[in-house]
Amino acid sequence: xxxxxxxxxxxxxxxxxxxxxxxxxxxxxxxxxxxxxxxxxxxxxxxxxxxxxxxxxxxxxxxxxxxxxxxxxxxxxxxxxxxxxxxxxxxxxxxxxxxxxxxxxxxxxxxxxxxxxxxxxxxxxxxxxxxxxxxxxxxxxxxxxxxxxxxxxxxxxxxxxxxxxxxxxxxxxxxxxxxxxxxxxxxxxxxxxxxxxxxxxxxxxxxxxxxxxxxxxxxxxxxxxxxxxxxxxxxxxxxxxxxxxxxxxxxxxxxxxxxxxxxxxxxxxxxxxxxxxxxxxxxxxxxxxxxxxxxxxxxxxxxxxxxxxxxxxxxxxxxxxxxxxxxxxxxxx
Amino acid sequence: xxxxxxxxxxxxxxxxxxxxxxxxxxxxxxxxxxxxxxxxxxxxxxxxxxxxxxxxxxxxxxxxxxxxxxxxxxxxxxxxxxxxxxxxxxxxxxxxxxxxxxxxxxxxxxxxxxxxxxxxxxxxxxxxxxxxxxxxxxxxxxxxxxxxxxxxxxxxxxxxxxxxxxxxxxxxxxxxxxxxxxxxxxxxxxxxxxxxxxxxxxxxxxxxxxxxxxxxxxxxxxxxxxxxxxxxxxxxxxxxxxxxx
Numbered sequence: 365x366x367x368x369x370x371x372x373x374x375x376x377x378x379x380x381x382x383x384x385x386x387x388x389x390x391x392x393x394x395x396x397x398x399x400x401x402x403x404x405x406x407x408x409x410x411x412x413x414x415x416x417x418x419x420x421x422x423x424x425x426x427x428x429x430x431x432x433x434x435x436x437x438x439x440x441x442x443x444x445x446x447x448x449x450x451x452x453x454x455x456x457x458x459x460x461x462x463x464x465x466x467x468x469x470x471x472x473x474x475x476x477x478x479x480x481x482x483x484x485x486x487x488x489x490x491x492x493x494x495x496x497x498x499x500x501x502x503x504x505x506x507x508x509x510x511x512x513x514x515x516x517x518x519x520x521x522x523x524x525x526x527x528x529x530x531x532x533x534x535x536x537x538x539x540x541x542x543x544x545x546x547x548x549x550x551x552x553x554x555x556x557x558x559x560x561x562x563x564x565x566x567x568x569x570x571x572x573x574x575x576x577x578x579x580x581x582x583x584x585x586x587x588x589x590x591x592x593x594x595x596x597x598x599x600x601x602x603x604x605x606x607x608x609x610x611x612x613x614x615x616x617x618x619x620x621x622x623x624x625x626x627x628x629x630x631x632x633x634x635x636x637x638x639x640x641x642x643x644x645x646x647x648x649x650x651x652x653x654x655x656x657x658x659x660x661x662x663x664x665x666x667x668x669x670x671x672x673x674x675x676x677x678x679x680x681x682x683x684x685x686x687x688x689x690x691x692x693x694x695x696x697x
Numbered sequence: 698x699x700x701x702x703x704x705x706x707x708x709x710x711x712x713x714x715x716x717x718x719x720x721x722x723x724x725x726x727x728x729x730x731x732x733x734x735x736x737x738x739x740x741x742x743x744x745x746x747x748x749x750x751x752x753x754x755x756x757x758x759x760x761x762x763x764x765x766x767x768x769x770x771x772x773x774x775x776x777x778x779x780x781x782x783x784x785x786x787x788x789x790x791x792x793x794x795x796x797x798x799x800x801x802x803x804x805x806x807x808x809x810x811x812x813x814x815x816x817x818x819x820x821x822x823x824x825x826x827x828x829x830x831x832x833x834x835x836x837x838x839x840x841x842x843x844x845x846x847x848x849x850x851x852x853x854x855x856x857x858x859x860x861x862x863x864x865x866x867x868x869x870x871x872x873x874x875x876x877x878x879x880x881x882x883x884x885x886x887x888x889x890x891x892x893x894x895x896x897x898x899x900x901x902x903x904x905x906x907x908x909x910x911x912x913x914x915x916x917x918x919x920x921x922x923x924x925x926x927x928x929x930x931x932x933x934x935x936x937x938x939x940x941x942x
Contacts, residue, residue: 370938374927375805375842376850376887391807391849393888400807400847402931404938417931419845420733420752422811448752448814489812490763516845573931 370406373399373414385411403516417573421447421515421545423484423493430505430543431495433478438465441474443482443495446512446545451493453482458497479505479549481541505541508549509558513569515546520572521565528568528578535585536561560585703860703872711872712741716865717911719855719918724836724926726843734844736926738836741869742826747836749844752814766811770799772833774822794830795820801834801854801883801893807847816846827870828856834883834893839923843930851923852892854883855915857908859900864907866915878904882912886920 373379378396386392389401390412399405401416423429423445431443431451443451456463458473474480481502482495497503513521521542522529529540538552538561548565552558564581571577582588704710714720720741729735732748755761772794776785787795798820806816818841820833831854838852858868859878873879878898884891891913900908 372928372932372936372938374851374924375848376885378887389847393849398849398887400849401845402842402927416845418734418843422752448754448811450754574933575935 370404372403373405374402375400377405379405379412379414380407387411387413389414389416415519416516418514419516421445423447423449423451423487424544425484425487427484427544428481428502429484429495429545430479430481430541430547430549431545433474433476433480436470436474436476438470439463441470443480445493445495445543446515446547447493449487449492451482451484451495453480453495453497457495474504479508479510481505481543481549505549508541508551509562511548511550511562511565513546513548513565515544517569517572518542518544518546520577521548521568523578528581531578531582531587532561532564532585535582535587536564540565703875704863704865710860710865712869714867716863717914719867719915720869722919722922724839724922726839726926726930732840732844734840734842734846736836736840736843738832738839740828740832740835741867742824743822743829743832744824745829745832745836746821746823747833747840748819748821749816749837749840749846750819751816751844752811752846753817755813755815760815761813764809764812766806766808766813767815768799768803768806768808768818769815770795770802770818770820770837772798772820772822772830774825774829778822778825794833797893797895798830798834798837802837802841802852804890804892805838805848805850805852805885806841807849810847816841816844825870827868827873828881830854831856831881831883835919835923839926842927850885850887851920852883853886853916853920853923854881854893855912855919856881857912857915859898859904859908864904864911866911878908880908880912882909882916884913884916886917 377399379390379399380397381395384397384407386397387408387410389399389403390397390405391400392398397412399414401414402418403414403416405412405414407413421429429445429451431445433441433453434444434450435442439455441453441455443453445451453474455465455468455470459468480495480497482497483499483502484493485496487493520528523531529542532538533540536552536557537554538550538557540561541549541551550558550561550565552561564584567584568577568581571580702711704716708715710716710718712720721739722741723739725737727735728737728746729748732750734749735747737744737746752766755767760767772791773785773787774783774791776783798818802818808816818837820837822829822833834852834854838848841848842851855866856868857864857866857880858872858876859865860868860872860876865872865876868876868879876898878896878900880896880898880900881893882891883893894909896905
C-alpha cells in the first residue's frame with residue numbers, strides 16, 4: 365500500500381489507488397478512491413476520508429445542534445436546525461411521558477422563536493430528525509450573541525482538543541456554545557469581549573483553510589503563545605497585561621458537586637417510566653441549590669416535570685465545558 | 698459561401714482564432730453571497746452567473762422523492778443579454794436548455810445522499826455569444842462543487858462544429874448561425890463519460906468522430922480552468938497542506 369499524504373482535492377480527484385476503505389466523502393471507482401467534495405484528503409487507520417470545506421449541514425445522530433423553534437403542533441415543536449430537514453422536539457421529551465396536550469401548556473416551555481440546544485436522537489433517510497433536550501446542558505438558550513457560520517468550519521473553530529475555542533473564551537471572558545450545524549451563540553458580560561469573540565469567530569470562518577490560523581487568532585486577541593505550567597494539566601494560556609489566570613472563572617462554570625438525586629431514578633425506576641425519570645435528571649445539572657432530591661416514594665412525576673419546566677432554560681448555566689467540548693470535537697482538522 | 702467569411706486563407710476564424718483554439722475562459726467562484734455555491738464564467742463574450750441553493754426543503758412538497766434529491770435547473774437569458782431585447786419570459790429554447798443542463802449535471806451528482814431534498818441551479822446569462830449552454834454547464838458544475846454537493850466528478854462542456862469542410866473547436870455566435878454544424882458536448886473528465894451530446898447540422902461519420910474528439914479535447918481544457926478556479930478559491934496559492942504548529 366502506498367503512503368497517503370494530506371492533500372487538497374476537488375470532486376473527481378483520484379486520492380489513492382488500492383485496497384483502502386472509503387470513509388467520508390470518498391467513493392470507489394474501479395481501483396481508485398475518488399473525492400466527492402472540495403477539501404483535504406487524509407488517511408487514517410480506518411480508511412481514507414475527505415474533510416470538506418464547503419456544504420450545508422446534514423444531520424447525524426448524536427450531533428449537538430442549536431435550533432430555533434419555528435412552529436408548534438399539539439404534540440411537538442418544529443425546530444429549524446439550519447438544514448434541509450426540520451427537526452421535531454416531542455413535547456413528551458420536555459414534559460415527561462404523561463404529557464397531555466389538554467392539560468399542559470406547551471407555550472410555557474418553549475415559544476416560537478426560542479433558541480434551544482439539543483441532541484439529535486434519531487435521523488434516517490425516511491424521517492426528519494428527532495431532538496432531545498433530556499441531557500445535561502441541553503435546553504433553552506436564554507440570551508447571547510447569535511452567529512451563523514458554515515457547518516464545515518465547526519471543527520476548525522473548536523480546534524484540536526478544543527484549543528481554538530478555549531483560546532477565544534479565555535481571552536474574551538465569554539462562553540461560546542457551538543452547534544454542529546454551524547450556529548454559534550456567544551454569551552458574556554463584557555461587551556468588548558463579546559464583540560472581540562464574534563470578530564475572532566468570523567475570522568476563523570473566513571480563514572479556516574489557511575495555515576497558522578491559531579497564531580493569527582492569538583494575535584487578534586492579543587494573547588501570547590501557550591506556556592506549559594503543569595505537565596499534569598492541559599496547556600494554559602498566559603495573557604498580556606491583564607491577570608488572566610482568574611479570568612475564565614467568571615464564565616466557566618465550576619463543576620457542581622454530585623447531586624444526591626443521582627440515586628433517585630434507579631430507586632424510582634419501577635414506579636415511573638424511563639422518560640419521566642429523565643426529566644428530574646435534567647434538574648440535577650443545574651447549579652441551583654434548590655434542586656433537591658425528590659421523594660422517590662411519591663408519584664409526583666408531575667411536580668418533577670414542573671420543576672424541569674422551570675429549569676429548562678437554566679440547564680445551560682451548569683455546563684461542564686470540558687465535557688461538552690469533548691463531545692463536540694468529533695472531527696478535529 | 699459561408700466558409701469564405703468564417704475561415705480565411707490563413708486558417709484564421711472570424712475572431713482571429715485557429716481552428717483548435719478555445720476562446721478566453723475565466724471562472725470566478727463564490728460570487729453570490731446568499732447562495733450556497735456560485736460561479737461566474739466569462740467564456741469569450743459570454744458572461745454567465747450561476748447560483749446553487751441546496752440541498753434544501755422541497756416546495757411544493759409533492760415534488761420530493763423519497764430516495765433521492767430533486768435537481769432543478771433554470772437557464773435564463775437576461776433581456777439585455779442579446780443585441781435585440783430578449784423577452785424575459787421563459788422561451789421554448791430556454792425550457793429545453795434548462796432540461797439538457799439538468800440532464801448533463803445529474804450523472805455527476807450523488808443525489809441519493811440527499812433524499813427528500815432539492816438542489817436548485819440558476820443559470821443566468823448576462824451576455825450571450827454562442828455556446829452559452831456549454832459555458833453554463835461548466836459554471837454550474839463549479840458552483841455545485843462550491844455548494845458542497847457530493848459529486849463523482851466535475852462536468853466540463855465545450856462545443857465543436859463544422860465550417861465548410863473544417864471541423865473547429867468552440868464555435869461562437871456567428872459560427873453557430875452561419876456554420877454548417879454545431880455539437881455541444883458535456884463530459885466527465887476523470888470518469889471519461891459523456892453526459893450531453895447534441896448535434897445541429899449534418900456531419901459524415903468521419904466528421905462526427907473528429908468533431909466529438911475535438912469537443913472532448915476542448916472539455917479537458919475547460920476542466921483545467923474549472924479546477925484552477927476551485928483550487929484558487931479554497932486553497933489560494935497553497936498547493937500543499939501545511940500542518941499547524
